[in-house]
Amino acid sequence: MKTKEKVRSKIKLVEFDPWLEPYEDHIKTRISKYKKDRKKLLSDADDFTDFANGHLYFGFHRSNKGWYYREWAPGADSLHLIGEFNNWNPSSHPLTHLGNGYWEIFLDGKKSLWHECLVKVRVTKDNISHDKIPLYIKRVIQDPNTLNFTGQIYCPDNDYKWMNPSFKIPKKQDLLIYEAHVGMAQEKEAIGSFSEFTNIVLPKIKEKGYNAVQLMAVMQHPYYASFGYHVSNFFAVSSWFGTPDELKVLIDTAHSMDIAVFMDIVHSHVVKNTDDGINEFDGTSYQFFHEGARGNHPAWDSKLFDYSKPEVIHFLLSNIKYWMDEYHFDGFRFDGITSMLYLDHGLGKSFTNYDQYFSDNTDLDAVTYLQFANALIKKIKPTAITIAEDMSGMPGMCLPISYGGLGFDYRLAMGLPDFWIRMLEQRDETWNMYTLWYEAVSKRPHEKRIGYCESHDQAMVGDKTIMFRLCDEVMYWHMHKSDNHYVIDRAIALHKLIRFFTLTAASEAYLNFMGNEFGHPDWIDFPRQGNDWSYKYAQRRWSLEENLELKYEYLSTFDRFMVYFAQNHDILKKSEFIQDLFIDDTRKLIVFKKQDLIFIFNFHPTDSYSDLCFPTKDSNSYKAVFDSDLDIFGGYNRVSRDIVYHSINNLKFNENCITIYSPSRTCIVLEKL
Numbered sequence: 056m057k058t059k060e061k062v063r064s065k066i067k068l069v070e071f072d073p074w075l076e077p078y079e080d081h082i083k084t085r086i087s088k089y090k091k092d093r094k095k096l097l098s099d100a101d102d103f104t105d106f107a108n109g110h111l112y113f114g115f116h117r118s119n120k121g122w123y124y125r126e127w128a129p130g131a132d133s134l135h136l137i138g139e140f141n142n143w144n145p146s147s148h149p150l151t152h153l154g155n156g157y158w159e160i161f162l163d164g165k166k167s168l169w170h171e172c173l174v175k176v177r178v179t180k181d182n183i184s185h186d187k188i189p190l191y192i193k194r195v196i197q198d199p200n201t202l203n204f205t206g207q208i209y210c211p212d213n214d215y216k217w218m219n220p221s222f223k224i225p226k227k228q229d230l231l232i233y234e235a236h237v238g239m240a241q242e243k244e245a246i247g248s249f250s251e252f253t254n255i256v257l258p259k260i261k262e263k264g265y266n267a268v269q270l271m272a273v274m275q276h277p278y279y280a281s282f283g284y285h286v287s288n289f290f291a292v293s294s295w296f297g298t299p300d301e302l303k304v305l306i307d308t309a310h311s312m313d314i315a316v317f318m319d320i321v322h323s324h325v326v327k328n329t330d331d332g333i334n335e336f337d338g339t340s341y342q343f344f345h346e347g348a349r350g351n352h353p354a355w356d357s358k359l360f361d362y363s364k365p366e367v368i369h370f371l372l373s374n375i376k377y378w379m380d381e382y383h384f385d386g387f388r389f390d391g392i393t394s395m396l397y398l399d400h401g402l403g404k405s406f407t408n409y410d411q412y413f414s415d416n417t418d419l420d421a422v423t424y425l426q427f428a429n430a431l432i433k434k435i436k437p438t439a440i441t442i443a444e445d446m447s448g449m450p451g452m453c454l455p456i457s458y459g460g461l462g463f464d465y466r467l468a469m470g471l472p473d474f475w476i477r478m479l480e481q482r483d484e485t486w487n488m489y490t491l492w493y494e495a496v497s498k499r500p501h502e503k504r505i506g507y508c509e510s511h512d513q514a515m516v517g518d519k520t521i522m523f524r525l526c527d528e529v530m531y532w533h534m535h536k537s538d539n540h541y542v543i544d545r546a547i548a549l550h551k552l553i554r555f556f557t558l559t560a561a562s563e564a565y566l567n568f569m570g571n572e573f574g575h576p577d578w579i580d581f582p583r584q585g586n587d588w589s590y591k592y593a594q595r596r597w598s599l600e601e602n603l604e605l606k607y608e609y610l611s612t613f614d615r616f617m618v619y620f621a622q623n624h625d626i627l628k629k630s631e632f633i634q635d636l637f638i639d640d641t642r643k644l645i646v647f648k649k650q651d652l653i654f655i656f657n658f659h660p661t662d663s664y665s666d667l668c669f670p671t672k673d674s675n676s677y678k679a680v681f682d683s684d685l686d687i688f689g690g691y692n693r694v695s696r697d698i699v700y701h702s703i704n705n706l707k708f709n710e711n712c713i714t715i716y717s718p719s720r721t722c723i724v725l726e727k728l
Contacts, residue, residue, distance in 0.1 A: 068451045068459035071500040074409060075450060081413040082451070082459045088419055089426050089456060096365055096427075103431035109373030110290060110381075114191030115168065115208060122162040126190060127366065128337035129156025131178050136160055137186065138174035138206075140167060145177050145184070156337070156366075172208040180338025185329065187336055188288060190370075193299060195275045195291045195331070204277055204287070204331035215303045217383065222310035223438045224267075224385055229627035230440070230465075230564035231618055232317070233265040234510055236272055237296045238279065239579065240569060242597050244590040246279070249297035253305045256569070259597070260314060263572065263611075264618035267315040267440075269388055271511065273302070273378075274321065277331050280581035282511070283319065284390065285326035285357060289333070289374045292382075299382075306383055315385040317440060318378055322371050322428070323391030324357040334358050343367055352394065354402060362395075362420035371424065372431050379435050386440030387432065389463075393447045395421040406447045422461065429462030440464050442505060453502035465564055468504040470494070475508050475553060479524045483545075483660040488640040491658075492647075495561035496633060506562030508553050509571055514579045516592075522550055522574035522610075530576050534599075534606045545660070547606060548690075548720035550574060551613050551683040552656060555722050558621055559654055560647060563630045565621070572614035573600035573607045609689030616688070620681050620724070624652060637669035644717070651727040653677060657717045663693070667717040670710045671702040677713060677725035684721045693718040700725060 066082055069075045075082065100106045109127075116123045124136055134150040137143045140162075150158040162168060173196075175186045188195055192206040224230075240256045241247035260268055272283020275291035283293065292299045306316045325343070329335045336342055344350040344358045352359055360367055378384050393401040398416050406412070425443075432439050443452050443463040448470075454460025474494045478486055498504055514520050522530065525546035533540040554572075558565045576599070580592035600611040621627060629649040636653065637646040643659035646669045653671065657664070671677070677700045684690035693716070705712035717723065 066459045067457075068454055071454070071458075072450055078409060078413040085419060085422055086459055089423050092423050093427070093430075096368060102434055103372060103427060104376065104434050106369065107372035107376040107431055109369050110191055110377040114189060114193070114290070115174075117165060117168075117210060119165070121164050122168045124150070124160050124162070124189070126150065126158045126176060127156050127370075128158055128178060128342070129366075130337035130339035130342055131158070131180050132182075132338075133179045134158045135177040135179075136162075136174065137177050138168075139172050140169075140174070150176075168208050168210075170208060170210050170212070174206045174208060178336065178338055183338070185335075185338070188331055190333055190336060191290050192288055193291055194294060195288045196294045197277075206288075209299055211300065215300050217303070218307050219310035220383070222315075222383070222385070223436075224315045224440065225313075226438065227628075228266055229622055229625060230267060230505075231265045231621065231627075232267045232269050232505065232564065232566040233260045233263070234269045234271070234566055234568045235260075236282070236511065236569070237270065238272065239581075239593045240595055242594055244594060246295055246590070249301035249305045252296075253301075253308050257305070257309055257312060257314065261312045263615050264622060265567070266313060266622075267317060267385070268309060269317040269319060269442075269566070271319045272296075273318050277326065277328060280583050281326075282581070284321055284355075285324075286321050287326045287328055287332035289370075290377055303382060310383070315440070316383075317386045317388055317442070318384045319390055320375070320378070320387040321390045322360070322374070322424075323389075323395045324352050324355055324359055327351075327356065327358055343370070349398075352400065354400070355394075359394075362418070362424040368424060368427060372427060375428055375431055376435060379432070379439070385436070385438070386442070386464075388442040388444060388467075389425070389428070390444050392425065392443050392445040392452075395425070396445070396447065396449060401447050404447070409450070412447070412449050425461050425463075426456050430456060433462070442467060444469070446470075448499070450499055451502075453499070465503045465505045466499075467510075467566070468498075468506050468561060471506060471557060471561055472509055472513055475521065475557075476513075476524070479521070483549075483658070484643070486643060486658055488638050488643060488645050488658070491556075492560075492635060492638055492645055495556065496635075503563035504561070505564040505566050506557045507566040507568075508557045510566060510568045511579065514568060514571065514575070516578050516580045519578065520571055520575065521553060522546060522571075523576065523578070525549055530574070534576075536604055536606055543606065544689075545720070546574075547609055548683070550610055551617075551688060552658060552720060552722055554614065555617055555683060556645075556656055558617065559626055559649070560633065560645075563627055565627065567614070570595045570597075573611035575599070606689055609687070613683065613688040616681070624726075626652070634672070636672065648672065653713075653725040655715065655717055655723040655725070657719055657721055659719050661719055663716070663718045665716050666714055668705060668707070668712050668714045670705070670708045670712050672710070673727075674702050674711050676701045676728045678728055679723055680726040681724040682721060683723075684718055690721070691718070694721065694723055699728065 113125045136148040150160040188206045194207040194209040237252045238246045274286045275288035345361045441463045443466045446469045451460035453463045456462045529542045582588040599607040635647045645656045682694040700713045702711040
């Protein structure tokens with residue numbers, strides 16, 4: 056009797072990672088749910104682009120004869136439009152209930168509403184009325200006297216004319232992202248604007264060599280210090296920074312510089328505010344959110360979407376399409392995905408085994424929503440980039456939906472910044488090179504990472520940037536070029552090594568938070584009651600890197616050369632070809648190869664090696680083309696760019712090797728001739 060052969064799984068996710076075989080049924084359930092829910096959701100629509108059009112129906116729309124205003128409020132008993140147009144009369148303009156929770160009113164005459172007209176909607180349920188901001192409003196402003204927020208009609212006489220309407224991210228270029236917050240991007244103790252960012256910061260990003268900017272806090276949020284993560288109005292541009300058209304100018308200008316623009320989108324939770332947010336819009340707690348405890352985030356003090364509701368999916372997918380169609384965003388960084396994926400939001404979990412990814416704790420509705428979102432984004436703009444901020448490391452996050460994945464392009468390598476922090480808490484001579492290499496190269500099979508050693512998270516009060524961890528208060532007094540201080544020398548050397556190692560060994564893409572490239576000395580502390588509402592630490596001190604007498608220039612120059620070198624040599628694209636050549640923990644050395652480039656990292660605090668010998672896996676000749684020890688980088692010019700290194704047979708390794716001088720705390724890149 057023949058033994059029946061085991062049928063190999065057709066799910067690519069399991070083929071890529073055999074450790075997932077015990078969870079194959081769970082993954083198949085996800086695939087089945089995606090197909091079933093997609094069919095049910097789309098009904099007669101061809102795809103998600105035909106479905107995600109809530110913004111084209113709801114909200115305010117001007118016609119040749121007047122204005123339509125429509126709203127979704129299934130729990131409400133009545134709705135009345137109020138505003139400057141009717142002197143805030145609470146009863147003169149009732150909306151008609153169309154069924155299915157849809158409400159509508161037509162205002163006769165094109166001038167019945169006007170540009171910058173203030174509006175709200177009075178929602179009544181069980182004889183209790185609340186004045187709310189319309190769900191699909193495009194602009195919300197704050198009254199400087201009362202500090203209350205109000206909806207505003209935004210319909211300037213002339214529609215914005217795009218200069219670069221067909222911008223696409225080049226497929227062949229490495230992705231180098233500059234994470235930025237518009238409000239704190241200026242060197243002033245005040246909130247920066249979209250226009251200032253366009254005129255002052257975009258040229259800096261271009262000059263620094265980054266080809267993408269990731270904008271935080273784009274959607275309207277009532278509390279400035281929330282960093283934009285407590286969104287109140289999903290279709291409104293944050294009025295802290297300017298108008299919708301000024302945001303369009305920013306994005307259009309970036310595109311003219313060949314800079315892609317990503318939006319930090321928050322679909323993981325919502326601010327609890329009822330007066331200026333979507334919470335309890337129709338008078339119920341469950342219009343958008345789960346009821347009871349499940350509808351509240353225990354750590355973030357915010358509300359949580361119910362992703363099982365078709366109306367919620369419609370609202371969120373329409374939100375994505377709106378930002379892409381209206382503002383030409385090139386992609387999204389999805390915030391708080393770990394919180395979405397697990398019923399316990401991943402709080403207190405270390406995710407050390409696969410059981411934690413595939414269990415009753417996983418919110419399959421959230422998994423399906425994220426798949427829907429990625430399918431929609433790729434349909435609208437195939438070159439768009441989606442980035443997952445997931446600390447759990449769920450398998451398949453960055454694999455196609457058809458493979459059993461969630462469809463993202465990249466995941467943030469969130470464990471690496473934490474690893475660098477742990478390393479910096481140890482003495483330099485105890486750093487383990489094998490652990491460092493493992494942390495850098497470990498990844499999910501066939502999934503791409505965005506490597507970074509620090510983002511905005513590591514710059515907040517309560518944490519420290521890498522430069523501040525290395526220097527602390529010493530950097531306030533000893534950063535002048537004429538001042539030689541061992542703490543600063545060590546900090547500059549390690550700052551360069553950490554960033555270059557992260558980019559070259561631990562990335563398929565790379566991210567930097569603005570100012571960190573030159574070792575910005577201050578933490579981020581937004582104005583709040585605890586600091587007397589000061590903006591002192593909610594700014595970027597660009598003058599420090601521009602002051603040629605200060606050592607910040609060294610770090611800024613190194614970062615610029617590093618980024619350009621990465622672009623010119625396609626370093627990130629070569630990540631799949633990475634191979635370790637030589638690791639020596641005693642001498643704190645790591646040598647690895649990417650096709651025609653060899654990277655030599657000497658992390659030893661004091662020891663230089665005049666005769667470092669390592670295998671090359673070939674018989675070619677090499678020459679140094681990049682190193683961190685140039686004097687313009689704050690180094691000592693100890694690396695020769697003239698010597699040709701021949702790979703010849705070495706008896707110790709019994710293979711072809713190169714012998715080279717490796718100075719302490721430096722990196723060298725050799726290129727095959």
